[in-house]
Amino acid sequence: MSPPFRAEHIGSLLRPTSLLDRRRQFARGAIDADALRAAELAAIAQAVALQQEAGLALATDGEFRRRSYHSYFYRQLGDITPDAVGGDAAGGEAQGLGGRGAQPTAVVKSKLKWTKPIHVDDFKFLRSLTQAVPKITIPGPCAVHFRGGDAAVTAHAYGDVDQFWDDTVAAFRCELHALAQAGCTYVQIDETAFAKFGDADVRAALAARGDDWSRLIDRYIDVTNRVLADLPASLNVGMHLCRGNRGGHWHAEGGYDAVAERLFNALAIAFFLLEYDSQRAGDFSPLRHVPKGKRIVLGLVSTKTSEIEHKDELKRRLDAASRYVDLDRLSVSPQCGFASVAEGNPITPQAQEAKLRLIVELAREVWGTS
DSSP: OOSSOSBOOOSOOOOOHHHHHHHHHHHTTSSOHHHHHHHHHHHHHHHHHHHHHHTOSEEOOTTTTOSBTTHHHHHTTSSEEEEEETTEEOOSOOSSSSSBOOOOEEEEOSOOOOOSOSSHHHHHHHHHHOSSEEOEEEEOTTHHHHHHHHHHHHHHTOSOHHHHHHHHHHHHHHHHHHHHHHTOOEEEEEOOHHHHTTOHHHHHHHHHTTOOHHHHHHHHHHHHHHHHTTOOTTOEEEEEEOSOOBTTBBSOOOOSTTTHHHHHHHSOOSEEEEEOSSGGGOOSGGGGGOOTTOEEEEEEEOSSOSOOOOHHHHHHHHHHHTTTSOGGGEEEEESSOSOSBTTOOSOOHHHHHHHHHHHHHHHHHHHSOO
């Protein structure tokens, strides 16, 4: 079988308390890097076992070696902070309960350059632990620009925005080729920008900095297609879209209507993993633009709350979506990861496991396989 699977999960998992404790010890100099890495590897092995016991056909490392889903990757490319809030790198839980969180911004203090594989060792370790398909998640190539615009690009490091895009494309292509060469067959790009263009507040913020949101869609599709051009046939690349997922909070709301036709048709992605766990994501009608050769993973289960969804309601939602995309081209997943930053969402480990099992049970009842 090849991705996407009928039962998917987006990538990140709740970090064990013991791992968070070891990371704090490392930060204050109480343990060395080797001790921290040993704790990470032990926790990853437990995470892989959890996914296997839940019945998933894929396995991630839970993103246990990352502070956030995208900061680790970009930090390997230079002095790049994709998620600054108030001038500092975002971390911890957002304040309040479940509302709109502050939209992070990007700071670019150096040119981007790929100098060595970023996630190849992560893939090799995953492969050593499981017979499931190892899934590697990476941030989208447009994340930094979306959060900072041309101004962030030219503030310190670049005099030419086109050079920034050339460097970004080159870096991402190097990493994808390195993963493919190592034997990786499944990569998920987490590109949250596309899902946020439907939000009026986001559009207003983009306009205030001088960006036309519709033109940005076209630019981001072009950049992503340059990244994906002529990749090895063995590498399956999907794209995850959501509207923010930090500490149970979100950064945008609004359906996929503004981007659907261009996104599903012009972007050279074979399958999309879409947030669909709340009314903030809109209805399923934009799926009418999905061409026959592409597949959709519906993120129907929320990682923002411990409340367990009802299977019958999930089946009704699958039936509603199948009016636009044939059931045979659909899969199910949570709407996002369980811990897009290390501190995680306000959900219990027990609920996390129950939701993973629910997705597998739902897939087996609907399609006969997970």
